[in-house]
Amino acid sequence: MTEAPLIVPGTAGPRSSGAEGQDDLLAGLNPQQLEAVTYRGPALLIVAGAGSGKTSVLTRRIASLLRGREAWPSQILAITFTNKAAGEMRERVAGLIGDAARGMWISTFHSACVRILRREAEQFGFTKSFTIYDSGDTRALLKRLVKEHEADAYGLTPASVMGRISKLKNELSDAESYARQANMSDPVERKFVELFADYQRQLRKANAFDFDDLIGQTVYLFRAFPQVADTYRRRFRHILVDEYQDTNHAQYALIHELTRPVSSDAPDPYASNGMMIFEPETTPALEGASLTVVGDSDQSIYAFRGADIRNISEFERDFPGARVVLLEQNYRSTQNILSAANAVIGNNFDRKDKKLWSDKGDGDAIIGFTGYSQHDEAQFVADEIEVLRRAGMPYSEMAVFYRTNSQSRALEEIFIRSAVPYKIMGGTKFYERAEIKDALAYLVAVANPADEMSVRRILNKPRRGIGDVTETAIARFAEEHDISFRDALANSAQLGFGPKIQAAIAHLDAVLAEATAIMLPASGELPAPTTVADGLSLLLSKSGYLDSLRASRDPQDEARVENLDEFVAVARDFARNNPEGTIVDFLTEVALVSDADDLDDESGTVSLMTMHTAKGLEYDAVFVTGVEEDLIPHRISAGEPGGPQEERRLFYVGITRARKRLHLSLAMTRAQFGEVTVAMPSRFLQEIPAALIDWRQSPGDVNSRGGMQSRALNARRSGGFGGSGSGDRFGVKALPGRDSLKPLSTAMDKFPNRVTAKMRDNGDLELTAGDRIRHVDFGEGRVDAVTGEGAKRIAHVRFDTAGQKKLLIKVAPIEKI
DNA sequence: CTAGCCATGCTTTTT
DNA sequence: GCATGGCTAG
Helix, strand or coil: CCCCCCCCCCCCCCCCCCCCCCHHHHCCCCHHHHHHHHCCCCEEEEEECCCCCHHHHHHHHHHHHHHCCCCCHHHEEEEECCHHHHHHHHHHHHHHHHHHHCCCEEEEHHHHHHHHHHHHHHHHCCCCCCEEECHHHHHHHHHHHHHHCCHHHHCCCHHHHHHHHHHHHHCCCCHHHHHHHCCCCCHHHHHHHHHHHHHHHHHHHCCEEEHHHHHHHHHHHHHHCHHHHHHHHHHCCEEEECCHHHCEHHHHHHHHHHCCCECCCCCCCCCCCCCCCCCCCCCCCECCCEEEEEECHHHCCCHHHCECCHHHHCHHHHCCCCEEEEECECCCCCHHHHHHHHHHHCCCCCCCCCCCECCCCCCCCEEEEEECCHHHHHHHHHHHHHHHHHCCCCHHHEEEEECCHHHHHHHHHHHHHCCCCEEECCCCCHHHCHHHHHHHHHHHHHHCCCCHHHHHHHHCCCCCCCCHHHHHHHHHHHHHCCCCHHHHHCCHHHHCCCHHHHHHHHHHHHHHHHHHHHHCCCCCCCCCCCHHHHHHHHHHHHCCHHHHHHHCCCHHHHHHHHHHHHHHHHHHHHHHHCCCCCHHHHHHHHHCCCHHHCCCCCCCCEEEEEHHHHCCCCEEEEEECCCECEECCEHHHHHCCCHHHHHHHHHHHHHCCEEEEEEEEEECEEEECCEEEECCECHHHHCCCHHHEEEEECHHHHHCCCCCCCCCCCCCCCCCCCCCCHHHCCCCCCCCCCCCCCCCCCCCCCCCCCCCCCCCCCCCCCCCCCCEEEECCCEEEEEEEEECCHHHCEEEEEECCCEEEEEECCCCCEEEC
16 A cells, blocks of 8 residues: 655644654644544544545554554554555554554454464364465365265355355354254255355364454454453554455454453453563553544445445444544546546445545546557557656556456567566466465475365375375275374375385375474474475475476476475575564465565566556556456446446546556457457446547547447447458467467566466577568568567567567567568 | 366456 | 366276
């Protein structure tokens, strides 16, 4: 959440006289911001429009509490949506008040709950080293259960069951409570309840929580053990929640639990327990913690996943006496961009009217472009990026947004060819790659041997000749002897397998045991800081995992080895930053990283991401691509209640990320599922006043054959298209044949996240200034200069018709003539 | 038990 | 158009 710094000339508001030494905290705030920082009371809602400086306000509010000695750091709990946002907030608070910032809890809902759960796990049948199941783990488990229960016969798929369970958990429902009100005469319902209950049983048996449990079980813990809840209520006196519009019911309930008055004066079990609780004066009964929430209902884009907009719209009812502060001045964007944003969001009914304004002046017009295909559109983006770059804007200040991850492919292809350095946020996530999940499973097998799923996962990775039959036999043996799956491996001799398989199992058991000895020393001795990385290396090499990848001829396996190296490096990094960190800490951190947390902005690359991921970020120049019906708003949203409105908010979030330059682009045809379909301009385009957009190539220009047809903006399904003419002119078949394809590991260095780099490889094509070349899309041209080295050699070409381009020689579809 | 072939379904968004 | 999963042959 990088908001514009709040140094706004000439708007220094009235000074609060109450607090001393806070002038710098209050400097430059507008009156509303000032109130948001200085108001004191039980509950405060800050309605913060996009770019209105909410992060500054939040951090200053925290700093002001600390500096005024109104709170100890340990009494503050600040909750953000992503780890990245949490890190930034911590940094900014530290920047304001220095080291005193340590000891505060600034974290996501999920990390905060994990911390609490780890402390209290033993209260209700878990151990401190429980594992966290991410959605992939959950899916895998449900897949097994659906099969075992033969639930597919009832039309239940792992995905549908997963969705329903998640939804229920977000409503704080569990299998029993759901069963009580479900229509149990319906066999499908009965089956679902059966699955839900079994799923929960399996989680417990595996000593694991899924994502939703982290929140839900914490709420359960607080409700079931009031004295536990009281310790946290005593401790956290100031709770601040960012992105409140995205909270779901479970998160709402958690906040509610934490802000209740402390009823009992039960002795504090942690007071003598080493946990740092600063309690200036010990009062027997304590009123509820003060709550500050910040949100913008216009930016609520996670209803699909249970976020409940009512949490914010009914805040005043839920917390009587709450103060509401509105921040409407935007310090980020030009007025043109804001006017477009206001116009779009104004079409949502049922919202509190709120108009963002800026004193930055109109700025440049919004630029519109309609491509023939998604490749054409991508080329426009790439070209425009180069124009901006030449005008002095760094790549790191530009971002390209899209609705669905699959849209990134076309952009990527063109960017590689045009030598635009880019970085994809999210997409195929590092921690979801098979090899990383395998490595993690090895670690989990050590850290939490009760987690059967992880042990099963690595059982035959690398191939050890252990198949289904053997796996089932081990499971049966474990059950018969009432031991865990993991412990069954230690008795390989009694399993009754052939010598080969027996040896394989014994070896795996030995490797796991050896790693356990390193990473979880039996007695109190502290493991060395490098222990996680060492243990990981040991597991990967002694298990034979790395060797089998290295031996493979599959080029993708080479990239997998690199990814694993990277993962070991992550572990070392972790050790450096957390000298006392245990394997469990490491796994926790890894389980809770998200897309938005990706590697820090290395300067010098354009960022590509979905509009969802873009929330909370800002850039000088923004490209919103694929502004088409069925994409934004997405087709699937049409049938969902509130769907189209949420899509509009998503689009609104996208365009309000831009500071100076906004580009809206679309394509007239788009390949989906390998089929080319006709795309219509998004209805949202019509909602933007025409005067604000400067169309480089409007939908009308592209669609009308012969120029008679009126602008496609208003056209329904205008048949005038399918012809073989314009549609294919660009892109579509522009990609070179895929025969001489080899992965280009060197050029991919910068993008370690991608394994599947099937790309043309010109290899050693020699080019020098003066050469004539032919390009598949751009035709003939002359090489002006060649820069860079090796795989990154770039040809600067002046095309006869297409103008100046930069091309990555290794991959560009070019030939010398 | 594995490898290789074929069919299917997939693309909304994520802590 | 791709990846995954299921099936079959060896």
